[in-house]
Amino acid sequence: MKHLPKHLRQRWRYLAVALESWPETDLTRRAFQRELWTAARNLVGDTGSAEADLTVYSFAFEDGTGHAVVRVRRDEVSRGRAVLACVDSVDGHPVGVRVTGVSGTVRACEEKYIRGPEIPTEERYVALAGSERRAVVRSERVDARVGDGHLGATDLDCE
Amino acid sequence: MYEGVHAHPDGEATVARHALTAADYGYDGVVVRNHGGRQADYDPEAVTNAHDVDVVAGIELRSDDRSQLSELVKRYREERTLVCVHGGDSEVNRFACEEPRVDVLAHPMRADGDVNHVLARAAKRNGVRLEFDFGPVLRGDGGRRVRALRDLRKLRDIVDHYETPYVVSGNPASHLDLRAPRELVAVGEQAGFDPEWMREGLREWERLAARNRERVSESFIEPGVRVEEDETDG
Numbered sequence: 105m106k107h108l109p110k111h112l113r114q115r116w117r118y119l120a121v122a123l124e125s126w127p128e129t130d131l132t133r134r135a136f137q138r139e140l141w142t143a144a145r146n147l148v149g150d151t152g153s154a155e156a157d158l159t160v161y162s163f164a165f166e167d168g169t170g171h172a173v174v175r176v177r178r179d180e181v182s183r184g185r186a187v188l189a190c191v192d193s194v195d196g197h198p199v200g201v202r203v204t205g206v207s208g209t210v211r212a213c214e215e216k217y218i219r220g221p222e223i224p225t226e227e228r229y230v231a232l233a234g235s236e237r238r239a240v241v242r243s244e245r246v247d248a249r250v251g252d253g254h255l256g257a258t259d260l261d262c263e
Numbered sequence: 264m265y266e267g268v269h270a271h272p273d274g275e276a277t278v279a280r281h282a283l284t285a286a287d288y289g290y291d292g293v294v295v296r297n298h299g300g301r302q303a304d305y306d307p308e309a310v311t312n313a314h315d316v317d318v319v320a321g322i323e324l325r326s327d328d329r330s331q332l333s334e335l336v337k338r339y340r341e342e343r344t345l346v347c348v349h350g351g352d353s354e355v356n357r358f359a360c361e362e363p364r365v366d367v368l369a370h371p372m373r374a375d376g377d378v379n380h381v382l383a384r385a386a387k388r389n390g391v392r393l394e395f396d397f398g399p400v401l402r403g404d405g406g407r408r409v410r411a412l413r414d415l416r417k418l419r420d421i422v423d424h425y426e427t428p429y430v431v432s433g434n435p436a437s438h439l440d441l442r443a444p445r446e447l448v449a450v451g452e453q454a455g456f457d458p459e460w461m462r463e464g465l466r467e468w469e470r471l472a473a474r475n476r477e478r479v480s481e482s483f484i485e486p487g488v489r490v491e492e493d494e495t496d497g
Contacts, residue, residue: 124439146404147453186453189446192402200439202288203446233271244283256276256438258283260313 115178118161118207120217121188123170124200126254127225127240127247131194133163136172139194144187156180158187161210167225168240168247171218173210181206230262264444265292265468267321267347267367267394267432270305273297274436278305282314284438289445292317294468296347296369298325299335319472321345323369329358340364344475345468350394351376360385366471367430370396372414383425392471393418393427395464398434400450401442412454419456430471431464 107113125131137160144153157180161173176184191201205217225242232239232248233255239248246257266285270278278295285293293316297303307318322343324335332348332355339346345366348359351373359368360382368391371378378393386393395418399411422429431451435441442450444465451461477483482490 126439146408147450182449182452185446186449189442189450190401192440198437198439200284200441201446202443233277245280254275254437255271256280257271258277258279258314260279260310261277 116175116208117178117181117184118210118213119174119176119181119184119188119203120205120207120213121172121174122202122204123165123172125165125168125194125197127168127242129168129197129199131165131170131197131199133160133172135195136160136163136165136191139191140174140187143190147187147190148183152183156183156187158184162214166222167242169223169242171204173213173218175210232257232262264290264462264465265294265317265319265472266290266435266441266444266465267294267296267369267430267468268441269297269323269434269436270295270303272303273301274440276436276438278303278307278318279310279314280438281435281441282310282316282318284441286314286316288441288443290316290443292319292469292472294319294321294345294472296321296323296345296367298323298349317469317472319344319468321347321366323347323349325349327352327355329354332358333362336362336364341479344472344479347394353377356382357385360391361389362391363389365389365391366475367392367394369394370398370434372396372411372418378418378421380421380425383421383427387425387427390428392430392467393422395419395429395431396434397432397447397450398440400454401433401447402440416455428467429464430467431461432468 140158157177159175163172164170185203188201207213223243227240229236230239237248239246244258248255268281281293307320310318320343322339326332347367347369348365350356350368350371356371356376359365433442433447448458448461452458
């Protein structure tokens with residue numbers, strides 16, 4: 105089909121999204137996209153979902169941290185932000201979601217707001233909350249298992 | 264802007280992790296408001312210095328019994344910068360609104376709790392902030408979320424009419440629950456709350472903390488009266 109004339113083309117904005125979860129969590133683009141659509145439908149309904157038209161573009165997630173680029177219609181950035189804020193878990197794993205920036209192109213979005221070099225992670229024993237625990241350490245962030253749950257800490261908490 | 268958080272052992276992240284994430288997200292401070300029996304072991308000053316975000320020592324008192332709550336408020340008023348009461352019960356809501364030593368009545372609409380014009384006026388008179396808890400909006404769905412939104416709307420109508428002071432919070436129990444101020448404002452906007460109104464609610468925590476810190480400082484006598492250093496002396 106022939107391209108639309110420029111003034112009739114859909115206008116987009118690209119949201120840089122930072123993701124965080126517990127270290128053993130494995131997230132996929134597909135699961136995140138599904139969760140995003142569910143969140144949109146629950147928060148703004150079918151009409152709102154169509155208006156915002158949220159689509160996950162690039163996606164990367166490893167060792168409990170990652171990022172995504174989410175496309176949203178140009179005038180609906182605020183709605184897109186609200187929907188992203190309501191994504192509280194993916195496949196039952198709790199996730200932290202934050203919009204780090206907004207751009208007019210995918211490329212600018214990735215270059216400007218998505219950090220290049222990954223921070224190395226290591227697994228070791230730390231003294232946390234009164235006992236030795238196996239934890240995943242990423243820069244100053246320390247994630248440990250405590251009983252059935254998790255504990256997020258920083259190197260300030262480790263004696 | 265500040266956020267009121269629940270830290271380990273009342274949540275899944277330590278005070279330091281909350282502070283680190285909050286600093287990342289653009290908050291100026293966090294108020295640690297663990298429930299009564301689950302106090303965190305931390306040094307507010309050390310965390311403040313390490314993560315460049317103000318850490319306010321608070322507490323959220325929880326009890327069904329008025330006289331016991333009264334005892335608790337008396338005990339912790341001196342010790343903590345911010346004293347909240349775990350709302351959601353008509354008796355408890357009423358107690359908190361009528362007690363000037365209470366700073367914040369947390370989630371007054373939770374469970375079968377309710378707020379009416381009498382409580383709103385009492386809260387204003389005693390300087391008690393009513394909390395707008397966006398936790399169920401961020402993390403709930405279906406009927407639970409609808410009810411939470413309905414209650415928030417009702418509470419806003421009352422609070423706006425009587426100009427009762429209020430705070431806004433996402434009520435996070437871990438660093439993963441925490442949402443940046445702009446995200447919280449965007450969610451509020453979708454739910455029909457004015458963005459500036461939301462921001463005011465997030466700033467109110469900060470003003471409360473500053474006021475209470477001034478009150479315990481040595482130069483403070485009573486509201487409007489303070490000891491000034493006399494520069495012309497000697």
